[in-house]
Amino acid sequence: MSEVILQLKNITKRFPGVVALNNVSFDVRAGEVHALCGENGAGKSTLIKTCTGAVIPDEGEIVIDGQSFKQMTPQLADKYGIAVIYQELNSVGDLSASENVFLGNEIRRGVLVDKKEMARRSAEVFESLNIKINPYELVKNLTVGYRQMIEIAKAVSHNARVLIMDEPSAPLTNNETENMFALVEQLKKKGVAIVYISHRMPEIFRLSDRITVMRDGQYIQTLHTQETSNEELIKLMVGRELSATFPPRKTMVSEEVLLKAENLAGNGVKNISFELKKGEILGFAGLIGAGRTELAELIFGVKEIESGTLTWKGKEVKFHCPQEAIAAGIVLCPEDRKNQGLCLPMNIRDNISLSSARRLSRFCVLDWKKVDEISNSYKEKLQIKTPGLFQQAKNLSGGNQQKVVLAKGLATSPELVIFDEPTRGIDVGAKYEIYKLLNSLIEEGKTIIMISSEMEELIGMADRIIVLAEGHYGGEIRKEEFSQQLIMEYASKSY
Amino acid sequence: MKTLNVKQFVKKYAIYLVLLALIIIFSIASPQFLRVSNIVNVVRQASMLGIASVGMIFVMIIGGIDLSVGSVVTFVNIIVAYFMVNMGMNPVLASLVGIGASTLIGFFNGWVVANIKIPPLIVTLATQIIFEGWAYIIAGGMPIFGFPKSFAVLGQGYVGIIPIPVILMVICLIAGSFILNKTFFGRHFYAVGSNAEASELSGVRVKRVHYLAYSLCGFFAGLSGVVMLSRTNSGQVTAGQGFEFDVISALVLGGVSVTGGAGSISCAVAGILIMQILSNGFVLCGISTYLQMVIKGCVLLVAVGFDMLQRMKESTVKKA
Numbered sequence: 001m002s003e004v005i006l007q008l009k010n011i012t013k014r015f016p017g018v019v020a021l022n023n024v025s026f027d028v029r030a031g032e033v034h035a036l037c038g039e040n041g042a043g044k045s046t047l048i049k050t051c052t053g054a055v056i057p058d059e060g061e062i063v064i065d066g067q068s069f070k071q072m073t074p075q076l077a078d079k080y081g082i083a084v085i086y087q088e089l090n091s092v093g094d095l096s097a098s099e100n101v102f103l104g105n106e107i108r109r110g111v112l113v114d115k116k117e118m119a120r121r122s123a124e125v126f127e128s129l130n131i132k133i134n135p136y137e138l139v140k141n142l143t144v145g146y147r148q149m150i151e152i153a154k155a156v157s158h159n160a161r162v163l164i165m166d167e168p169s170a171p172l173t174n175n176e177t178e179n180m181f182a183l184v185e186q187l188k189k190k191g192v193a194i195v196y197i198s199h200r201m202p203e204i205f206r207l208s209d210r211i212t213v214m215r216d217g218q219y220i221q222t223l224h225t226q227e228t229s230n231e232e233l234i235k236l237m238v239g240r241e242l243s244a245t246f247p248p249r250k251t252m253v254s255e256e257v258l259l260k261a262e263n264l265a266g267n268g269v270k271n272i273s274f275e276l277k278k279g280e281i282l283g284f285a286g287l288i289g290a291g292r293t294e295l296a297e298l299i300f301g302v303k304e305i306e307s308g309t310l311t312w313k314g315k316e317v318k319f320h321c322p323q324e325a326i327a328a329g330i331v332l333c334p335e336d337r338k339n340q341g342l343c344l345p346m347n348i349r350d351n352i353s354l355s356s357a358r359r360l361s362r363f364c365v366l367d368w369k370k371v372d373e374i375s376n377s378y379k380e381k382l383q384i385k386t387p388g389l390f391q392q393a394k395n396l397s398g399g400n401q402q403k404v405v406l407a408k409g410l411a412t413s414p415e416l417v418i419f420d421e422p423t424r425g426i427d428v429g430a431k432y433e434i435y436k437l438l439n440s441l442i443e444e445g446k447t448i449i450m451i452s453s454e455m456e457e458l459i460g461m462a463d464r465i466i467v468l469a470e471g472h473y474g475g476e477i478r479k480e481e482f483s484q485q486l487i488m489e490y491a492s493k494s495y
Numbered sequence: 496m497k498t499l500n501v502k503q504f505v506k507k508y509a510i511y512l513v514l515l516a517l518i519i520i521f522s523i524a525s526p527q528f529l530r531v532s533n534i535v536n537v538v539r540q541a542s543m544l545g546i547a548s549v550g551m552i553f554v555m556i557i558g559g560i561d562l563s564v565g566s567v568v569t570f571v572n573i574i575v576a577y578f579m580v581n582m583g584m585n586p587v588l589a590s591l592v593g594i595g596a597s598t599l600i601g602f603f604n605g606w607v608v609a610n611i612k613i614p615p616l617i618v619t620l621a622t623q624i625i626f627e628g629w630a631y632i633i634a635g636g637m638p639i640f641g642f643p644k645s646f647a648v649l650g651q652g653y654v655g656i657i658p659i660p661v662i663l664m665v666i667c668l669i670a671g672s673f674i675l676n677k678t679f680f681g682r683h684f685y686a687v688g689s690n691a692e693a694s695e696l697s698g699v700r701v702k703r704v705h706y707l708a709y710s711l712c713g714f715f716a717g718l719s720g721v722v723m724l725s726r727t728n729s730g731q732v733t734a735g736q737g738f739e740f741d742v743i744s745a746l747v748l749g750g751v752s753v754t755g756g757a758g759s760i761s762c763a764v765a766g767i768l769i770m771q772i773l774s775n776g777f778v779l780c781g782i783s784t785y786l787q788m789v790i791k792g793c794v795l796l797v798a799v800g801f802d803m804l805q806r807m808k809e810s811t812v813k814k815a
Binding site for chain 2: 300302321322323325326327332334339340341342343344345346350353354355357358360361364365366408412
């Protein structure tokens with residue numbers, strides 16, 4: 001066993017209302033690839049941020065080379081050679097490859113930058129890592145894969161001894177991924193300790209020596225890669241019992257096809273086909289970036305359909321803007337309530353009536369009496385807790401804001417409601433209320449598309465689940481077969 | 496408790512208190528200020544500003560700005576004068592064509608802002624210079640005069656003791672208030688100004704709201720230009736110089752937010768009166784035009800600064 005370079009001991013971090021990390025321990029050795037995996041929100045990113053000083057832990061210690069720290073700072077991280085390759089690359093397009101390698105650390109001769117020397121030194125680094133990049137090439141002319149390599153080279157030129165890679169393969173093509181793997185192997189040989197975060201099982205098994213699983217901010221287990229299996233890993237990642245309870249509901253699925261997509265593509269979505277039956281809750285599962293929101297945007301007319309067809313109630317349609325979709329009977333409750341769902345400075349009544357204002361007016365003149373009636377009736381029906389309809393929307397709690405967004409949609413009497421992460425950031429009690437609302441919508445004869453990253457929520461609520469992976473159709477799961485393992489398996493397919 | 500109430504009162508009616516203070520100050524400084532003839536004069540001068548402000552308020556509520564208002568006033572001034580004098584066009588027709596042209600200019604501004612996503616500040620800065628240039632080209636830099644007599648009624652006539660421009664302004668203010676408060680698309684202006692993305696997802700045609708707001712701005716600027724032409728009885732290439740500044744200042748003083756989403760006609764009226772009383776009072780007190788510019792600039796800065804500080808306070812309270 002080689003020496004441990006970086007060790008995190010019993011790290012705890014609390015954010016208001018959530019324990020993001022609960023007594024998590026983790027270590028990485030020289031020349032090792034240690035994979036860190038877990039669902040979205042398991043606490044991986046927060047853990048990484050404690051290593052770089054971006055997050056200051058409440059409890060625990062960080063040990064580097066036997067020296068113990070209560071917290072890190074970016075300067076300390078740099079000094080001890082801890083570098084992170086983030087998903088979003090930080091390279092500057094208008095600078096050359098070598099200038100990017102030395103960004104913030106330029107070699108100077110007097111006041112001038114010594115471009116020649118920088119190019120020579122980066123060429124050395126590139127060569128030692130077997131990277132084939134011309135140091136003078138402008139970064140904007142390079143593909144994402146090469147840009148990532150430049151960032152890795154930059155870390156190496158800073159004598160990085162711990163390299164943390166956050167979903168490095170996510171933006172890469174297959175070929176680029178192969179090159180990246182080769183680079184990781186190189187670094188391993190040089191004795192760099194690598195923390196590798198990924199959702200993709202095949203990569204984890206191919207590259208890593210050890211795997212640590214996290215779930216809900218908890219440390220679960222560290223495994224030796226050779227002694228575990230795909231199935232065991234998925235089970236550990238998702239393996240909780242269904243903790244939230246879901247209100248019971250009659251199945252209302254009919255034979256009538258309400259919405260049909262055939263080879264739908266555009267907005268990052270690739271050739272997706274499915275049928276939605278009237279009265280159904282169709283769940284869409286997948287990892288972040290799998291294309292679920294993007295698919296909803298295509299259906300709702302936010303983004304343009306590039307190819308394929310959409311059939312709504314037996315007629316082929318193409319909505320050019322959300323207003324056309326709403327007029328046809330579809331509404332969307334978007335993922336980001338504050339930025340996409342509500343006009344926060346406006347009052348509740350104006351928010352509720354925003355989508356329906358057009359039909360509540362005659363010759364363009366609003367019927368304020370009707371507006372008040374409708375707003376009041378939805379306030380009662382959805383039990384929006386507020387002192388009055390003239391409260392600004394920003395003063396409401398998350399759950400009540402979600403209800404206002406829903407009320408706005410329902411006021412247009414839609415047939416299909418698309419919920420994108422309906423319970424994100426909502427506490428458990430309010431979640432249950434939202435679930436009951438979904439059920440009552442179904443019982444009123446409406447149809448629902450439910451996008452969620454919480455698998456248990458989909459399993460508890462949906463009649464059928466379609467899993468997307470990297471913009472593609474990953475698979476369909478019928479109610480009898482619902483399981484988190486199966487969803488994860490489909491969701492981590494790579495294309 | 497009592498101090499709090501006073502504080503709230505001052506905050507709510509600050510703009511009217513400022514207006515009152517100005518009236519008191521100027522009536523002490525100049526004995527002519529409170530004479531009926533001067534008051535009628537102030538209100539009549541305010542009418543051009545008021546009419547143009549009604550248009551601008553739509554643009555500012557959706558979070559935009561229109562710097563071209565001043566040169567649109569000039570442009571309309573010149574083309575209407577040109578049509579009547581050089582082409583012998585009927586005054587009513589000439590006015591309608593002028594207002595139609597200004598509405599189209601507004602529509603163009605809105606179209607570019609909404610579709611090409613150039614910041615409105617830049618788009619309207621460009622159209623400002625373009626139409627000022629056109630005005631000079633058409634007029635050859637010289638004033639145009641010699642209109643049919645009937646044309647003067649619009650700007651110089653009275654109904655009883657009330658000047659016709661004032662009546663027009665009141666009609667425009669009421670129309671603006673009606674659009675903002677009573678029509679469904681009026682509510683859309685506020686929605687787009689407070690959150691364009693949420694509005695789009697709620698079925699508001701955000702682009703169309705832009706077209707409409709800027710077109711209305713052009714329309715009212717054009718109307719204001721025609722009234723001004725009739726009042727001065729000659730087409731001047733400097734007619735609208737700096738006019739956008741007065742309009743924007745008046746609205747900001749009247750509590751229309753520079754970041755969009757908030758503002759009402761009733762408060763804007765106070766801002767319009769303040770700007771006009773400032774101009775009038777300065778003249779009566781013999782303050783030079785150049786010093787007036789300095790003071791007006793400071794007034795705008797203070798007004799915007801006040802608005803921004805208020806917003807910052809609100810958002811820090813929310814965080815805490």
